[in-house]
Amino acid sequence: MAERAAGTPGSPSFLRLWQGFLTARVMVALALLVLLVLGNAVGQASQPGQPLLLACAAAYFLAAVLLRIFGAGAPPPPQPGLHWLPSIGVDVLLIGVLQALQPSGAMNFTPLFGLPLLLASVLGTLTLALGTAAGATLMLLAWAMWPGAGDGATQYLQAALTGTGYFLVAYLAHQLAARLTSEQRVAHLSQVDARTQRAVSALVMQHVDDGVLVLDSAGTVRLANPAALLLLEQEAAAGVPFTLSVRGAWAPVLHLVRETFALQVPQTLDVNIAHEGQSPMALRVRCWPTHTRAAAREADDEPLCVMFLHDLREMQARLRTEKLAAMGRMSAAVAHEIRNPLAAISQAGQLLDEDLTDPGHRRLTALVRQNVERLVRITEDVLDIARVQQVSDRPPAAAVPLDTAVRQIWLDWQAHDPARRRATLALNAPRMSVVFDAEHLRRVLTNLLDNALRYMGPHDDSLCLSTRITPAGRAGLQVWSDGAPLDKSVERHLFEPFFSSESRSSGLGLYICRELCQRHGASIGYQRGTRRLARGEVPGNAFSVLFRSAGPADAAAPFDTMQP
Structure with a gap:
């Protein structure tokens, strides 16, 4: 059997065990040398062979120290070979010499064979372990045959019993080390799988459109993805855990969590969440327990539940x-x-x-x-x-003077209802021409003005229409109104087709604006920002269009960003 007990030589566990055994050899050699020196000091110096014993002990200590210094970083391969001579070979040889040199009835050095035996069993193969046990047994038999060793029959019997014990220890120690190594390998693979699963789960949760929550029985959110934090109106920077309020808008959801834990079956609920100052948000909540209470007790785990939050408005859209x-x-x-x-x-x-x-x-x-x-x-x-694609077979649009076109579109739009359609007009790009179809520009601007009119306040400056030139030399226009902020769920899908916060709207207006802008190389975006007016700093909603300018400004970088 050539199974390795402690992994490959390059593995950290093999290296740690190897260095531990080298340190143990140094300590054993030092203790042996100290004991012999103390024995010599108390009157055993006159015994024959004592100086030679001290010399062997000192040589053993020196060999152990040198191997610890120079061989700690390069453990030998587990297979039997000459590379084990500096460690196992030196141990067996010197321990045998020490046992042969010690006087009859004095100190017994045979227990020291346990160190090389364990070294071979744990770090080597079974063949190396049994070979080390055989070498130690041969040393014991040779000592039994040594003249002056005492009763031969007794010594032979003791050597046989001790050798048998060495073989058993070598086999059992190797099997135990192999089993521990196998368990360690399985545990390492399980940790790798767990980390992989955790990384995949985190990646999926981060990018899934539906809100995902992991809660305990007390309603504490242990884990939440960005979509869930957005629905909960919880700042991502605040982190988790946090607890759902019993009396807040999420009280029905907390009740569903407790019902899920009580019944131990999946639960589904359609609920309207009404945040202060905002329109109610319809959600479909689905809650699953991770495992039953009995299974949680057996696994010594805390029971949890996974909740999915689906925005019904998006589903209907x-x-x-x-x-x-x-x-x-x-x-x-x-x-x-x-x-x-x-x-x-x-x-x-x-x-x-x-x-x-x-x-x-x-x-x-x-x-x-x-x-x-x-x-x-x-x-x-x-x-x-x-x-839903750009038209490539139409002739290129002609250059349109931006301020002139915007002023004319504004006058035509205002003429339909002068009493209500009031705004502040600021044209700051008098010499700029843009590459845009005049009729399409009219449709884009009229659509943006209609949206702003629907949500603007009653003041004369509640609506502002402006043009400008960016630092990069590109022309842009902006329609700003002092309306209420958009829901985060609406803002995410603002320019998608057929998505609208109103039931009677087709949801095509802003989508058509985006398509027409992209068709002419322009871009459109939404920002929530403040504007300095005569009545102070007023927050509002701004829709900005950044054009592809005609003339020298047409060479501007296509990745310029819109400034609020």
């Missing part, structure tokens, strides 16, 4: 997305079929216009042509949004 996506595909098909009749109407109008001479009739054909062109643009936009 996904369902609406699937339904509206089907409607979008149908709309795209309808729009595709409308293009052919529109082309025929346009061509017929042009032919008719060539034969008409009456100014009134020509005005009618011009009106038909204008509306046909408008319908063509609308169908193309529907097809573009249905494909």
